[in-house]
Amino acid sequence: MGCSAGGLTALQEVLAQVDARLTQPVIVCCHTGSSDVSLLCELLARHSRLPVEEASERAPVRGGVVHVAPSGYHLLIEPTLRFALSVDAKVAYSRPSIDVLFESVTDAYRGRIVAVLMTGANADGAEGLAYVRAHGGYAVVQDPTTAEAAAMPQAGLDIAGADACVPLNAIAGTLNQLCL
Amino acid sequence: MDIEDIEIELFVRAMQLRHGYDFSGYAPASLKRRVLQLVRTQDVSDISELNRRVLHEEGFLSKVIEGLSVPVSEMFRDPQVFRALRDKVFPVLASYPQINIWQAGCAHGQEIYSLAILLEEAGLYERSQIYATDFNDAALALAQEGIYATRDARDWSRNYQEAGGQRSLSDYYSARYDFIKLDHRLRRNVTFANHNLVTDDVFCEAHLILCRNVLIYFSNPLQDRTLGLFRDSLVRGGFLCLGTRENIDFAPSAVDFTNVDGALRIYQLGGRQTR
Known part of the structure; x- marks a missing residue:
């Protein structure tokens, strides 16, 4: 899941409704200004029905857990399904970049993924979403009219299109349906 | 495939x-x-x-x-790490008549100059020898020049203050148009050399090794091999500083290191007998 401006509230709403029986891993990339995502994790954990943790370098991706990309690093998944970090240049003016995450998760899971692009004020994630769709993944985009910042989901729709474009309050339901 | x-x-x-x-x-x-x-x-x-x-x-x-x-870095990145080096590591280094520091993977050198400034301010620079290595010759040449974009300097000044810097960062560089040039005196005890962590061996006996956000690009076996190289390069009780999100829990060689500040990834070779 990728988001930026307005992402905290959006993530809280979605994670509050995601089914607690979910066995798939959830990986979140949310641009925050801060140098530490521990507060973000804490704020999400208050609402989420799944445990929320910062993604740890080299640690395995675990099902039923929400992993949050650390601040200042790109988050990638190795073919061994473990997390990797990089401090390579920003992509789409962002690090962590949603594009990087979407592409890497698509490779690691051979396209068997659902990518969700939500509220945000820039275009990060749109290229990644196109990659997801080109490799057999499923793209869910938040209906821009329901987004606190419409630019990100709108760029997603313009560049990649979507398999489902739904309002914020229907994203969790869509995920539950796809994953359970 | x-x-x-x-x-x-x-x-x-x-x-x-x-x-x-x-x-x-x-x-x-x-x-x-x-x-x-x-x-x-x-x-x-x-x-x-x-x-x-x-x-x-x-x-x-x-x-x-x-x-x-692709070397991307900044001066005093993660200021609290530099503060911890000054407060927890430098007092120990101060007990050595000659201090050897190895910066492994120095990229464009921002961290070398950060370290040099910190050592100056702690009164330790004169007896320090810093080895700045990288496997990329072009990066080494840039590190040696110490010229950076002015637009970065503002963030770096803030980092410097947060790291506990005692002066103003601008005391250490001259600004021309869009560029700043670090004071060449900061590298009078720095030796720049090509060294490849993947294939090259021990070349110095170090009291402190900095290698931040380099091992994140290595697979587990190569990370472990490199940690072994650091162990063999450090004096007993020597320090190792890695990037703040690096994880050495899966590396067998990690048993040789104890935490000085676990959250900031500052370790000491040996130290207490068990980890």
């Missing part, structure tokens, strides 16, 4: 057989991004075309090495 993955394996083999550079121990996900980035910047059609040039074109290697090392 994905065709692109095959091409990357061939790329790694070509670099190894043709030029003696071994990237086989690099973590695949970020290596792939960098190779694809090279395809874009070198304006070739695909990785196979890149491989052809790696094999046949004289002088192409340096472009590839530059593309694969």
Whole structure:
């Protein structure tokens, strides 16, 4: 899941409704200004029905857990399904970049993924979403009219299109349906 | 197997057989991004075309090495780390008549100058010898020049203050138009040298090794091998400083190190007897 401006509230709403029986891993990339995502994790954990943790370098991706990309690093998944970090240049003016995450998760899971692009004020994630769709993944985009910042989901729709474009309050339901 | 993955394996083999550079121990996900980035910047059609040039074109290697090392850093990145070095590590270093510091993977040198400033302010610079190494010659040359964009200097000044700097960062550089140039006196005790963590060996006896956000690009076995290299390069009780999100829990060589500040990834060789 990728988001930026307005992402905290959006993530809280979605994670509050995601089914607690979910066995798939959830990986979140949310641009925050801060140098530490521990507060973000804490704020999400208050609402989420799944445990929320910062993604740890080299640690395995675990099902039923929400992993949050650390601040200042790109988050990638190795073919061994473990997390990797990089401090390579920003992509789409962002690090962590949603594009990087979407592409890497698509490779690691051979396209068997659902990518969700939500509220945000820039275009990060749109290229990644196109990659997801080109490799057999499923793209869910938040209906821009329901987004606190419409630019990100709108760029997603313009560049990649979507398999489902739904309002914020229907994203969790869509995920539950796809994953359970 | 994905065709692109095959091409990357061939790329790694070509670099190894043709030029003696071994990237086989690099973590695949970020290596792939960098190779694809090279395809874009070198304006070739695909990785196979890149491989052809790696094999046949004289002088192409340096472009590839530059593309694969992508050094991105800043001065006093993670200021609290520099503060901890000053408060927890420097007092121990101060007990040595001569202090050897190895910065492994110095990239464009921002961290070298940060460290040099901190040592100056602690009164330890005169007896310090700093080895700044990287496997990318172009990066080493830039590190040696110490010229950076003025637009970065504002953030770096803030970092410097947060790191506990005692003066103003601008005391250490001169500004011209869009560039700042670090005071050359900051490198009077710095030796810049080419060293490849993948293939090269111990070359000094260090009291402190800084290697931040370099091992994140290495697979587990190469990370472990490099930690072993650091262990063998450090004096007993010597310090190791890694990036703040690095994880050495899966490396067997990590047992030789104890935490000085676990959250900031500052370790000490031996130290207490058990980890």
